[in-house]
Amino acid sequence: MMFNYIYTTFLTILYTVVMxxxxxxxxxxxxxxxxxxxLYFLLLILNGLIVTMSETFQIFxxxxxxxxMVNPIIETIYYLATFGIALKLVTELFEEKITTYQYGxxxxxxxxxxxxxxxxxxxxxxxxxxxxxxxxxVYLGIYLLIHNRKMIPKSSLGKYVKLIxxxxxxxxxxxxxxxxxxIYFRDIYHTNxxxxxxxxxxxDIFHISLCLIAIKYFLTNYQKSNEEVAxxxxxxxxxxxxxxxxxxxxxxxxxxxxxxxxGITQREGEILELLLQRKHNQEIANQLxxxxxxxxxxxxxxFIKLQVEKRSEVCEVWEAFEKSELTQ
Numbered sequence: 428m429m430f431n432y433i434y435t436t437f438l439t440i441l442y443t444v445v446m447x448x449x450x451x452x453x454x455x456x457x458x459x460x461x462x463x464x465x466l467y468f469l470l471l472i473l474n475g476l477i478v479t480m481s482e483t484f485q486i487f488x489x490x491x492x493x494x495x496m497v498n499p500i501i502e503t504i505y506y507l508a509t510f511g512i513a514l515k516l517v518t519e520l521f522e523e524k525i526t527t528y529q530y531g532x533x534x535x536x537x538x539x540x541x542x543x544x545x546x547x548x549x550x551x552x553x554x555x556x557x558x559x560x561x562x563x564x565v566y567l568g569i570y571l572l573i574h575n576r577k578m579i580p581k582s583s584l585g586k587y588v589k590l591i592x593x594x595x596x597x598x599x600x601x602x603x604x605x606x607x608x609x610i611y612f613r614d615i616y617h618t619n620x621x622x623x624x625x626x627x628x629x630x631d632i633f634h635i636s637l638c639l640i641a642i643k644y645f646l647t648n649y650q651k652s653n654e655e656v657a658x659x660x661x662x663x664x665x666x667x668x669x670x671x672x673x674x675x676x677x678x679x680x681x682x683x684x685x686x687x688x689x690g691i692t693q694r695e696g697e698i699l700e701l702l703l704q705r706k707h708n709q710e711i712a713n714q715l716x717x718x719x720x721x722x723x724x725x726x727x728x729x730f731i732k733l734q735v736e737k738r739s740e741v742c743e744v745w746e747a748f749e750k751s752e753l754t755q
Contacts, residue, residue: 435479438631441638442468442475448645463516464641467509471634474505478625492623496548496616499556503540506560510536513567520588521574522737536563553623554610561603564633568595587644591637598633605629685748689732698725702741 446468453461481488495502511533518525539559546552571592575585605627615622686696701711712722730736733744 431479431482435475438475438635439472441635442472445638445641445645446472448642452645460516460519463512463519467512467516468638470505470509470512477501481623481625488623489621491625492621495623496621497544499540499544502556503537506540507533507537510560510563517567517570517574522739523574532563532566536560548616550610550614550616553614553616554607557606557610558603561599561606564599564602565596568592568597568599571595587640591640594633594636598629598636601629602627602633681749681752684752685745688748691729691732695725695729695732698722699729699741702726702729702738703745705738705742 446465449461449464449468452458453465477491481491494500514525514529514533518529536559540556543552543556546555569592571588575588575592609624609627613624682696682700685691686699691699697715698711701714706714708719708722708726711717711726712719715722729741733741735741735744
């Protein structure tokens with residue numbers, strides 16, 4: 428009992444720390460991904476409390492397990508919510524939209540969770556109920572690894588994505604193995620005697636791993652923000668020592684060096700400046716009096732020269748260059 432209390436408290440605190448860090452970053456930067464991470468770990472906290480109660484209070488466990496075998500509404504909402512958030516998170520990470528086939532997967536998953544409980548009570552029924560959620564964990568892991576190549580080569584975020592993708596595949600399969608053993612050899616599903624183990628240790632280890640990765644990433648993000656502030660301070664010091672140089676002239680100097688380094692032409696430079704201002708192709712075309720096709724062609728050439736595949740990565744390359752120049 429004491430070990431269970433300590434273990435549950437540890438998980439709750441860990442999930443709460445990650446949720447709090449993510450929420451604070453969302454309030455600071457208004458990035459949707461941080462809000463999604465916060466919601467995901469909030470669901471883990473709530474589910475963990477239910478599992479703990481089923482392990483601690485026998486009366487609650489009996490009622491909860493009886494309800495699960497008839498109508499597992501709580502688990503169904505939990506799995507649909509966590510998969511929906513995770514799917515939205517990974518697609519947002521690569522600046523993509525959820526596709527039609529992914530919506531189809533979600534609908535089939537929901538129907539599966541609704542239909543399976545109508546089967547006769549048995550170990551097979553419970554195994555079939557849980558199996559798709561673990562299969563979808565493996566799917567998300569494969570999705571992350573396949574799309575990871577779209578990240579900037581050797582970028583820190585790309586390393587995190589690759590690690591999480593690998594963990595999702597490994598633990599998705601491990602959870603299936605553990606569920607199979609527990610359901611068929613430990614749980615009891617007789618009408619007069621119902622005993623269900625609601626905790627999956629492999630799933631807990633997976634979530635603990637995600638927490639550690641998230642904490643490291645968030646702390647790195649905070650450190651990066653502080654470094655950016657330091658870069659700004661350095662820039663201000665340089666401006667004070669040379670009042671004759673205006674902000675525009677200084678930015679123009681670094682921008683020209685950036686163009687020279689990557690072989691950016693003058694026309695591409697005009698478009699690049701507007702890309703760094705996060706303007707869309709049509710806005711660029713209107714401002715420079717160019718056709719939309721011409722803007723797309725130049726943007727494609729810029730992407731090739733910078734070795735990137737999306738607009739946010741253009742800003743990252745420029746910020747990294749500017750930071751290296753200012754700190755020299």
